[in-house]
Amino acid sequence: MPDLRHTDIQYLHGVGPKRAELLRKELGISTYYDLLYYFPFRYIDRSVINHVNELTGDETAIQLKGRFLTFTTAGEGRKRRLQALFTDGTGTIEVVWFNRVASIQKSYNTTTQYLLFGKPSLFNNHLNIVHPEVDTVTTENVAQGLTGVYNLTEVLRNRSFTSRAIQKLIATLLDTPAVLHIDETLPPEMMQRYRLMPLTDALRNIHLPTDQHSLQRAQLRLKFEELFFLELNILHYIKGSSRRLVGHVFSRVGAYFHDFYNNILQFPLTGAQKRVIREMRADMGSGKQMNRLLQGDVGSGKTIVAFMTALIALDNGYQACIMAPTEILAGQHLETIRPLAEAIGVKVALLTGSTRKRERDVIHEALMSGELQILIGTHALIEDTVQFRNLGLAIIDEQHRFGVAQRARLWSKNRTAPPHVLVMTATPIPRTLAMTVYGDLDVSIIDELPPSRKPVTTVLRHEPDRFKMYQFVGSQLREGRQAYIVYPLIEENEKLDLHALEQGFEQVREVFPHYRVAMVHGRMKPAEKDHQMMLFASGQAHILVATTVIEVGVNVPNASVMVIEDAERFGLSQLHQLRGRVGRGADQSYCILMARSDLGRDTRHRLQVMTQTNDGFVVAEEDMKLRGPGDMEGTQQSGIAFNLHIANLAQDGQIIQMARNAAEDYLGEDPKLESVWGRKMAAHIREIFDKQQNWGLIS
Ligand code: ADP
Ligand code: MG
Numbered sequence: 001m002p003d004l005r006h007t008d009i010q011y012l013h014g015v016g017p018k019r020a021e022l023l024r025k026e027l028g029i030s031t032y033y034d035l036l037y038y039f040p041f042r043y044i045d046r047s048v049i050n051h052v053n054e055l056t057g058d059e060t061a062i063q064l065k066g067r068f069l070t071f072t073t074a075g076e077g078r079k080r081r082l083q084a085l086f087t088d089g090t091g092t093i094e095v096v097w098f099n100r101v102a103s104i105q106k107s108y109n110t111t112t113q114y115l116l117f118g119k120p121s122l123f124n125n126h127l128n129i130v131h132p133e134v135d136t137v138t139t140e141n142v143a144q145g146l147t148g149v150y151n152l153t154e155v156l157r158n159r160s161f162t163s164r165a166i167q168k169l170i171a172t173l174l175d176t177p178a179v180l181h182i183d184e185t186l187p188p189e190m191m192q193r194y195r196l197m198p199l200t201d202a203l204r205n206i207h208l209p210t211d212q213h214s215l216q217r218a219q220l221r222l223k224f225e226e227l228f229f230l231e232l233n234i235l236h237y238i239k240g241s242s243r244r245l246v247g248h249v250f251s252r253v254g255a256y257f258h259d260f261y262n263n264i265l266q267f268p269l270t271g272a273q274k275r276v277i278r279e280m281r282a283d284m285g286s287g288k289q290m291n292r293l294l295q296g297d298v299g300s301g302k303t304i305v306a307f308m309t310a311l312i313a314l315d316n317g318y319q320a321c322i323m324a325p326t327e328i329l330a331g332q333h334l335e336t337i338r339p340l341a342e343a344i345g346v347k348v349a350l351l352t353g354s355t356r357k358r359e360r361d362v363i364h365e366a367l368m369s370g371e372l373q374i375l376i377g378t379h380a381l382i383e384d385t386v387q388f389r390n391l392g393l394a395i396i397d398e399q400h401r402f403g404v405a406q407r408a409r410l411w412s413k414n415r416t417a418p419p420h421v422l423v424m425t426a427t428p429i430p431r432t433l434a435m436t437v438y439g440d441l442d443v444s445i446i447d448e449l450p451p452s453r454k455p456v457t458t459v460l461r462h463e464p465d466r467f468k469m470y471q472f473v474g475s476q477l478r479e480g481r482q483a484y485i486v487y488p489l490i491e492e493n494e495k496l497d498l499h500a501l502e503q504g505f506e507q508v509r510e511v512f513p514h515y516r517v518a519m520v521h522g523r524m525k526p527a528e529k530d531h532q533m534m535l536f537a538s539g540q541a542h543i544l545v546a547t548t549v550i551e552v553g554v555n556v557p558n559a560s561v562m563v564i565e566d567a568e569r570f571g572l573s574q575l576h577q578l579r580g581r582v583g584r585g586a587d588q589s590y591c592i593l594m595a596r597s598d599l600g601r602d603t604r605h606r607l608q609v610m611t612q613t614n615d616g617f618v619v620a621e622e623d624m625k626l627r628g629p630g631d632m633e634g635t636q637q638s639g640i641a642f643n644l645h646i647a648n649l650a651q652d653g654q655i656i657q658m659a660r661n662a663a664e665d666y667l668g669e670d671p672k673l674e675s676v677w678g679r680k681m682a683a684h685i686r687e688i689f690d691k692q693q694n695w696g697l698i699s
Contacts, residue, residue: 003178004031004032004033004036004178004179004182005031005032005033005687006031007031007032007033007178008020008030008031009023009024009029009030009031009032009034009035012032012035012169012172012176013172014168014169014172015169019161022155022156022159022161023035025155026152026153026155026156027151027152027153027156032173032176032178032179035169035170035173036170036173036179036203037645038150038166038170039148039206039207039222039645039646040148040149040150040206040207041149041150041151042060042061042148043146043147043148043149043209043215044061044063044117044146044147044149045145045146045147046063046145046146046147047145048063049063049064049065050062050063050064051064051088051090051091052064052066052086052087052088052090052091052092052127053090053091054090055093055120055127057120057121057122057127059119059120060119061117061118061119061149062117062118062119062120063115063116063117064086064088064093064115064116064117065088065113065114065115065116065137066086066087066088066113066114066116067086067087067110067111067112067113067114068084068085068086068095068108068109068110068114069084069085069086069087069092069110070084070085070110071083071084071105071108071110072084073101073105080101081097081098081101082096082097082101082104082105083095083096084096084108086114086116086129093120093127093128093129094126094127094128094129095116095128095129095130095132096128096129096130096131097130097131098130099131099157099158100158100160108134112136113136113137114134114135114136114137115134115135115136115137116129116133116134117132117133117134117135118130118131118132118133131157133162133163133164135164145209145211146209146210146211146212146215147167148163148167148206148207148208148209149163150163150166150167152166167207167208170207170208171207171208174204174207174208179200179203180200181200182199182200182203183199184198184199185199185225185229185681185684186199186228187666187677187681190228190662190666193662194224194662196220196221196224196225197214197217197218197220197221198221199221199225201214201218202217202218202221202222203218203222204218205217205218206218206219206222206646219646220655222645222646222647223646223647223648223652223655224655224658224662226644226645226646226647227436227647227652227655227656227658227659227660228659228662228663229681229684229685229688229689230436230644230647230659231436231656231659231660231662231664232663232666232667232681232685233685233688233689234435234436234663235663235664235667236667236673236682236685237685245288245289245417245418246287246288246289246417247284247286247287247288247289247290247417247418247420248284248316248318248392248417248419248420249284249285249286249316250281250284250285250312250313250315250318250392250420251285251316252315252316253281253312253315254315254316255315256311256314256315256344256346257308257311257312257315259344260307260308260311260340260343260344261308263343263344264340264343264344265304267450267452269301269304270300270301270446270448270449270450270451271448272296272300272445272446272447272448273301273304273305273446273448275444276294276305276444276445276446277305277308277309279292279442279444280292280309280422280444281312283420283442284309284312284313284393284420289417289418289419289421290420290421290422290442291420291421291423291442292421292422292442292443292444293423293424293425293434293441293442293443293444294306294422294423294424294425294444294445294446295424295425295426295428295429295434295443295444295445295446296424296426296428296445296446296447297426297428297446297449297580297615297617298426298576298577298580298616299449299450299453299580299583299584300446300447300448300449300450301446301449301450302424302426302446303333303336303337305446306322306395306422306424307337307340307341309393309395309422310322310374310393310395311346312393313392313393313420314346314373314374316392317390317392318390318391318392318393318419319367319370319372319373319374319375319389319390319391319392319393320373320374320375320391320392320393320394320395321374321375321376321377321381321388321391321393321394321395322337322375322376322377322396322397323376323377323378323379323381323382323394323395323396323397324376324377324378324397325378325397326378327352327353327354329397330350330352330376330377330378331350332555333376333397334348334350334376337374337376341373341374346373346374347366347371347372347373347374348372348373348374348375349363349366349372349374349375349376350375350376350377351363351375351376351377351378351380351381351386352377352378352380353378353379353380355377355380363375364385364386364387367386367388367389368387368388368389369389370389370390375388391419392419392420393419393421393422394419394420394421394422395422395423395424396421396422396423396424397424423441426577426616427573427577427620428445428616428617428620429620429624430617430620430621430624430653433624433649433653433656435656435660436649436656445617447617452586453583453586454583454586454587454588454589455583455614456562456579456582456583456589456590456591456614457588457589457590457591458579458590458591458592458593458610458611458614459590459591459592459593459611460567460593460595460607460608460610460611461592461593461594461595462594462595462596462597463594463597466594469563469592469594470511470512472561472590472592473512473543473561473563474511474512476560476561476590477512477515477542477543480558481558481559481560481561481587482536482539482541482542482543482544482556482558482559482560482561483542483543483544483559483560483561483562483563484543484544484546484559484561484562484563484578484581484582485504485508485543485544485545485563485565486546486547486548486562486563486564486565486578487500487501487504487545487546487547487565487566488547488548488565488566488569488570489501489521489522489548490569494523497547498521498523500565500566501519501521501545501547502519504545504565505517505519505545508543508545512542512543515542515543516535516540516541516543517541517542517543517544517545518533518535518536518541518543518544518545519532519544519545519546520532520533520544520545520546520547521546521547522547532544536556537555537556539558544559548570548574548578556584557584557585558585559581559582559584559589560582560585560587560588560589560590561582561589561590561591561592562579562581562582562589562590562591562592563591563592563594564578564591564592564593564594565594566594566595566596567593567594567595567607568595568596568599568603568606568607571623572606572609572610572619572620572622572623572626573619573620573623575593575607575610576610576616576619576620578591579591579610579614591610593607593610593611595607602626605626606622606626609622624649625651
């Protein structure tokens, strides 16, 4: 039997070399397998016929039954087009073609009944349909019911390669012996346990569904399969026991930890903080190297958790390091951690690109002797000259700026076993997605804020409310609080954006003549920027007008208002990060999103998410639904390629969980994939992932 993956599409009845070339170029389809897995991107019910007089122009797809009244050509040369008037008895609608004018005019007439299928749009206040599919009315196609719609390119459409043409080829393909007898890829017990539709049936129903129910079962089966192999691959090859490195065993929690916990720590840990510390203790005591991602919203208290984890390393005679993406952040960590460390007699130092040579030498020496126990710094930490006596734990803050390869460089810091690795991020992503995209990391989540924190009240306001907004800001200033006013600044639009910022600055100064207003933006000289920041941080300035440079690293607990101008131009996760700048004290804080009044639906929805929740995970989930997981911060560098055929990491959380469980259960029974099914599935994984897998070997 011909192998689907290696049979050239040109041999399929109805294709041939020319169309094969088109399919390959336009859709990347070069084999039987590619075509078989080219799934419809949506389905329409062809048994429903719409009426012209009921159309609004908002429909995504409609079907009309009737006849053409007239054909006229208009325009010259490249602008030449064919316009027809079509009626179904309830009204008329214009139909337009921009290509193949002559041949189309020849193929249709004004006496035959046709089915028109396409998307109506509103153009100059009247409805039209551009490039519809046109069919003559037959009993067969009127009764057809649920029909898949395939993504096409303009080139294909111009060569009359319609969605229906693709469907015909697939119908032919489905009847070839290779597809009729395609091998089931999942073991029978799994099929039964999860009540999955057999592969042959699923492939047929995904293309030619018999009804809605069968279509749903087909989709579930195919999504499950895709995610199951993804999870099996992650669990077995990437973090499976065969690849897990031996790690230092931190068997005890000792004097440093207890001293800090009992005598220095000023507040009770939240339940979530305790839980993640326990999770890490278990990891570091297991004999395997820890690779853990710690997610927690802004202000959830990750720093203390990181510090206490480092103390466990110290208690077992090892050193720890904390790496941050910028000098500012590294400096802030030092400021937070040094007093805590010194209180229990732990030595800490800071190493960044701007550390002087003399100081650097001292640090190098103290690291080698073991006298220096915790090193905080930037990328400078992974330079080859930095050698530890015995690095036991590496903590990386803000994961998304460090790639897998950079993490791997930490391994070489130790001659014996690699250090345990804790990656921290404040850009939370849903757990199922995290488990999948950070395939090589275990995930811990701090999902609880310290009790002192009040949620930030967030509102959406428009230009007519501006005066009221200023009044509100004024009332907070009178209470002795401070306010941020943030403007967007993007490179493509830099001049205009800077202008808006400066105008805003002038306006704010006029509105608040009795308060001091500071301003920072990325184009300022560093010294001036620092000075302006300092004015605000010290309380000398009451209002800070700024671009997003304040997004990371500023901590002014007295600030209680965050005004975000042109809020519609920010992404959700950015808005959430900005909002995290207020609400740092115990008092109520406010975030005011100023936006245009005429917002599109998606944009309004995005801003409303902000007004409805303070939960970073909910924000992240919404962000992901709106943007798709491939665009999420942090996912690109994580290494997982997002070329899934049918599953959607943003929307199929439940199926991911199911697939994850199935993969875990299977590996529990057959950990080395040695059984007949195990070997079969291992081969399948190689086939799917081989091209993408190399990154997994870096670490
Ligand atoms: P993150 O790094 O997760 O954004 P931080 O570690 O900077 O958050 O903590 C934010 C603030 O909350 C800090 O001032 C910290 O001291 C405080 N904090 C942390 N944990 C607790 C807790 N359990 N109870 C009260 N305050 C806490
Ligand atoms: Mg932090």
